[in-house]
Amino acid sequence: MTPEILTYGMFGMLLISIICGVSLSFAMGGTAVIFGYLIYGPNGMYSIVSAAFSGMWSILLSAIPLFTFIGVALAKSRIASDLYHAFYLWSGRMPGGLLLGTSGFAATLSAMTGSCAASTITTGMVGIPAMDQRGYDRGFVLGTIGASGTLGILIPPSITLILIGMQTGQSIGRLFLGGMIAGMIVLAAFMIHVWLRSRMNPDLAPTIGETPPMRERLASLKSVILPVLIILSVLVSIFQGIATPTEAAAIGAAAVTLSVALRGELNWTYIKEVSFTTASVTGMVIWIVFGATAFTAIYGSGGGTAFMQQVLSSISSSPWITILLMQLITLILGMFLDPVGIILLVLPIFFPIVVQLGFDPIWFCILFQLNLCIGYVSPPFGYNLFYLKMLSPKTPITQIYGAVLPFLLLMLAVGALLFAFPQLITATTGA
Amino acid sequence: MIRRLIRAIDRLNIAIGQGVSFLIWIGIAVLCFEVVARYVFDAPTIWAHGYTQRIFGSYFILIGAYTLVQRDHVRVDILLTPEPSRRNSALDLINYAFLILWGAVLTIEGWRFFLDAWKWAEVDDSALRHAMWPPKLALFIGSLLITLQGVNEAVKSILYLISPKDAEQEAARHDT
Amino acid sequence: QGTTTWRMQTHWPTGNWYYEDVFVKFCNRITEATGGELTVEPVQNDGLVRTGEALDAVRRGLLESAFIYPAYWIGRIPAAAHLNGFIGMWDKHEEMAAFMYEVGALDIIREAYAAQGVYQAGPVSYAGLALYSNRPLRTTADFEGWKVRSTGPAADVFVKMGATPVSIPGAELYQGLQTGVVDGAHWGSTSTGWGMNLQEVNKYIVRPDLVGHLNGEVIVGLDTWSKISPELQVIFNEIVRATSADASAHFLYRDMTYSQQFVDEMGGELTQLDDEALENLRRYSLEVVDEYSAKDPEYCGKLGPMLHDFQKLRGLV
Numbered sequence: 001m002t003p004e005i006l007t008y009g010m011f012g013m014l015l016i017s018i019i020c021g022v023s024l025s026f027a028m029g030g031t032a033v034i035f036g037y038l039i040y041g042p043n044g045m046y047s048i049v050s051a052a053f054s055g056m057w058s059i060l061l062s063a064i065p066l067f068t069f070i071g072v073a074l075a076k077s078r079i080a081s082d083l084y085h086a087f088y089l090w091s092g093r094m095p096g097g098l099l100l101g102t103s104g105f106a107a108t109l110s111a112m113t114g115s116c117a118a119s120t121i122t123t124g125m126v127g128i129p130a131m132d133q134r135g136y137d138r139g140f141v142l143g144t145i146g147a148s149g150t151l152g153i154l155i156p157p158s159i160t161l162i163l164i165g166m167q168t169g170q171s172i173g174r175l176f177l178g179g180m181i182a183g184m185i186v187l188a189a190f191m192i193h194v195w196l197r198s199r200m201n202p203d204l205a206p207t208i209g210e211t212p213p214m215r216e217r218l219a220s221l222k223s224v225i226l227p228v229l230i231i232l233s234v235l236v237s238i239f240q241g242i243a244t245p246t247e248a249a250a251i252g253a254a255a256v257t258l259s260v261a262l263r264g265e266l267n268w269t270y271i272k273e274v275s276f277t278t279a280s281v282t283g284m285v286i287w288i289v290f291g292a293t294a295f296t297a298i299y300g301s302g303g304g305t306a307f308m309q310q311v312l313s314s315i316s317s318s319p320w321i322t323i324l325l326m327q328l329i330t331l332i333l334g335m336f337l338d339p340v341g342i343i344l345l346v347l348p349i350f351f352p353i354v355v356q357l358g359f360d361p362i363w364f365c366i367l368f369q370l371n372l373c374i375g376y377v378s379p380p381f382g383y384n385l386f387y388l389k390m391l392s393p394k395t396p397i398t399q400i401y402g403a404v405l406p407f408l409l410l411m412l413a414v415g416a417l418l419f420a421f422p423q424l425i426t427a428t429t430g431a
Numbered sequence: 432m433i434r435r436l437i438r439a440i441d442r443l444n445i446a447i448g449q450g451v452s453f454l455i456w457i458g459i460a461v462l463c464f465e466v467v468a469r470y471v472f473d474a475p476t477i478w479a480h481g482y483t484q485r486i487f488g489s490y491f492i493l494i495g496a497y498t499l500v501q502r503d504h505v506r507v508d509i510l511l512t513p514e515p516s517r518r519n520s521a522l523d524l525i526n527y528a529f530l531i532l533w534g535a536v537l538t539i540e541g542w543r544f545f546l547d548a549w550k551w552a553e554v555d556d557s558a559l560r561h562a563m564w565p566p567k568l569a570l571f572i573g574s575l576l577i578t579l580q581g582v583n584e585a586v587k588s589i590l591y592l593i594s595p596k597d598a599e600q601e602a603a604r605h606d607t
Numbered sequence: 608q609g610t611t612t613w614r615m616q617t618h619w620p621t622g623n624w625y626y627e628d629v630f631v632k633f634c635n636r637i638t639e640a641t642g643g644e645l646t647v648e649p650v651q652n653d654g655l656v657r658t659g660e661a662l663d664a665v666r667r668g669l670l671e672s673a674f675i676y677p678a679y680w681i682g683r684i685p686a687a688a689h690l691n692g693f694i695g696m697w698d699k700h701e702e703m704a705a706f707m708y709e710v711g712a713l714d715i716i717r718e719a720y721a722a723q724g725v726y727q728a729g730p731v732s733y734a735g736l737a738l739y740s741n742r743p744l745r746t747t748a749d750f751e752g753w754k755v756r757s758t759g760p761a762a763d764v765f766v767k768m769g770a771t772p773v774s775i776p777g778a779e780l781y782q783g784l785q786t787g788v789v790d791g792a793h794w795g796s797t798s799t800g801w802g803m804n805l806q807e808v809n810k811y812i813v814r815p816d817l818v819g820h821l822n823g824e825v826i827v828g829l830d831t832w833s834k835i836s837p838e839l840q841v842i843f844n845e846i847v848r849a850t851s852a853d854a855s856a857h858f859l860y861r862d863m864t865y866s867q868q869f870v871d872e873m874g875g876e877l878t879q880l881d882d883e884a885l886e887n888l889r890r891y892s893l894e895v896v897d898e899y900s901a902k903d904p905e906y907c908g909k910l911g912p913m914l915h916d917f918q919k920l921r922g923l924v
């Protein structure tokens with residue numbers, strides 16, 4: 001099978017089956033099985049099971065159920081609603097106040113964890129019910145949360161930046177610095193967008209009618225101070241080197257349980273609901289990882305990498321076009337594949353060319369990383385899209401695609417900005 | 432008769448899934464214990480991370496079938512209708528065909544995977560050197576359960592295609 | 608006569624200098640030496656199968672061969688620990704080669720691999736085991752309570768030294784060192800640890816290396832191996848041996864230049880272990896060797912006594 005046929009075949013089958021309503025996980029797994037068989041015969045089936053087991057055995061994935069647990073446990077207790085009530089009273093007449101706070105909350109979680117699970121799931125679980133109650137537009141809320149959640153891998157620490165560093169031999173410290181700059185620009189773009197849109201169309205994010213009395217505002221703080229203190233102190237402890245991010249997620253889960261207990265809300269029904277919901281949400285995400293790993297393994301080993309090489313060498317004329325083309329390939333792959341797969345698949349081809357052409361390697365890696373972030377929200381396949389679907393099960397996935405689109409365009413614009421002005425990154429990360 | 436079998440399989444997977452869902456509490460406890468042991472008592476364990484890996488690995492694979500019963504494996508709903516229909520059932524059949532194909536491969540290869548680990552007494556690479564067959568057995572069982580549930584759902588879809596009315600009555604009777 | 612093509616997968620990421628300089632060069636060397644009769648195609652890390660599954664893939668013929676690391680299979684083939692190298696067992700490349708080829712340890716290791724359906728072509732030196740640390744380690748007492756990211760037999764030795772091995776995933780290692788979840792780590796030699804950016808988050812590199820040569824390996828499926836002519840087999844084995852000596856020199860030189868860079872440009876410090884600490888490390892390591900012998904009498908049970916004798920020959924026991 002030639003690399004072209006493999007590429008069109010695998011992505012074609014994936015796209016058609018997804019449109020026919022095949023679960024993303026099964027579509028990826030099934031496609032991998034069919035093409036694995038076509039290429040290697042029965043022997044190829046070993047890659048499928050090996051891919052599933054490598055997902056099971058990856059201790060990094062433990063962060064997903066743990067952060068889901070934190071989100072579910074907060075959302076099912078009254079801590080979340082109290083928190084947002086307090087924030088609502090304090091944010092006053094700021095257009096889109098709660099959404100700006102939500103973006104900030106997602107960025108804060110991003111600065112403490114290395115994946116998008118916490119920044120998206122936890123933020124969504126806590127924020128959506130509260131903003132619904134205050135008449136915020138559901139699509140606007142989902143778009144903001146889904147997009148802000150991608151900061152999880154852009155703002156350091158970041159698992160993907162660490163992988164990029166390992167794959168390219170670049171300094172992780174400098175990659176983190178570049179990620180931080182890009183992350184701040186993206187966050188600023190999101191916040192300006194939210195603020196402007198809420199200002200132009202107040203129905204999307206209704207503000208409080210009049211400023212409530214100080215007494216009421218102070219009273220609202222009382223009920224949230226304990227949980228906020230417990231949760232914050234735990235997350236900050238990552239910076240103190242008390243725990244690895246995975247361990248900190250577990251501590252966070254225990255701390256939330258503790259604060260729910262202190263508020264007298266812990267009972268058997270609550271425990272069951274939290275456990276069951278966490279399980280089915282985790283099942284959704286992890287089984288997509290199983291499918292995506294199998295898909296990437298078969299595509300990569302079947303010569304997908306060779307196809308990328310062909311495309312690059314056939315079109316590229318000037319160095320800048322080559323770099324642009326690389327970003328384009330990453331964006332297209334980001335529509336379908338998971339970020340770790342993309343890193344393994346194309347970075348080994350791209351990076352030597354980038355160095356050879358004399359571009360700043362850190363700058364390139366950050367652009368690449370930003371495109372991976374876009375992949376989290378670009379249809380049809382993106383983890384944050386699925387997180388949003390899980391957070392808001394009744395919203396059709398097509399509406400979720402639409403909700404993130406403005407933010408996706410903003411991220412593309414930031415990418416273009418960094419592409420046009422490399423010194424935004426290199427001025428700080430340069431040796 | 433066949434409908435009773437269908438419900439029995441649903442109930443089996445719900446029961447197993449709900450049972451497995453409590454594993455997360457053990458995972459949390461183990462990780463917290465490790466942090467306290469290391470940070471407070473300066474005595475990290477050699478088993479905490481290895482056990483976490485086993486607990487969550489088994490959890491991941493075993494909750495797949497439960498997620499399916501709960502209809503939580505995300506689908507794109509461009510062609511799906513909001514209410515049950517023959518079109519939905521036909522599309523469901525395609526969905527489950529993909530699952531059964533993948534699941535069958537995972538089950539069969541998972542069994543060989545487990546047998547290899549068992550036969551060669553494979554152990555993990557941590558200082559614990561515990562046997563590798565239990566998580567590989569979980570891989571087999573989890574794959575078997577989700578494949579079984581996939582077949583179960585496929586049969587439901589076929590029954591609906593044959594006679595939508597009967598299927599809807601049946602669903603209404605057991606939804607409450 | 609026809610030509611044979613083998614795909615050979617490594618566990619090294621392509622971004623590391625040694626991917627080209629050692630691995631790709633090895634593949635090309637075989638292709639050239641056999642005039643293309645045996646063509647070896649290099650495959651990057653996780654390219655065809657996940658690294659951890661490469662042994663099975665080679666056995667089943669899904670992948671013809673791998674240029675990889677014995678430590679991954681210690682759980683399946685305890686004798687792989689002898690191939691990889693225990694702490695303190697040899698300093699010079701010739702000593703390592705003497706144990707493998709002259710004492711005959713490699714023959715037994717090959718039997719152990721053959722039982723798994725895999726041909727073991729031989730060790731390829733990846734240079735020494737270098738400790739990166741945020742705590743100066745000079746005496747045995749300095750190891751007390753030292754939190755080090757470590758696995759396998761090295762971790763067992765550190766436990767006996769009073770240190771506490773922590774097994775955190777590779778992707779969380781950088782941050783773990785940065786925040787102090789662990790105070791040290793080893794990732795192969797000074798130069799391979801450099802590839803993990805350990806120099807950015809550690810203040811000290813411990814001298815000397817705890818073992819002079821940690822070995823990689825070249826493995827081929829037994830069926831695949833039996834299908835090439837004896838002449839090709841001989842050439843293949845010769846190139847493995849030659850590559851080991853070359854790689855040793857390559858890594859050693861990089862180790863030296865990186866160490867210098869660590870001190871001159873990064874403000875790092877090289878600390879020296881005293882003789883007592885080194886002796887303790889060797890003694891505890893032999894205890895670990897004995898534990899392996901007890902657990903796997905068939906192969907380690909033969910290799911362990913060989914290693915004891917070899918240490919006596921070196922005048923160290």
Ligand code: NA
Pocket residue numbers: 109110111112113114115151152153154155156157158
């Ligand atoms: Na982050």
Ligand code: NA
Pocket residue numbers: 334335336337374375376377378379380381382383
């Ligand atoms: Na995407």
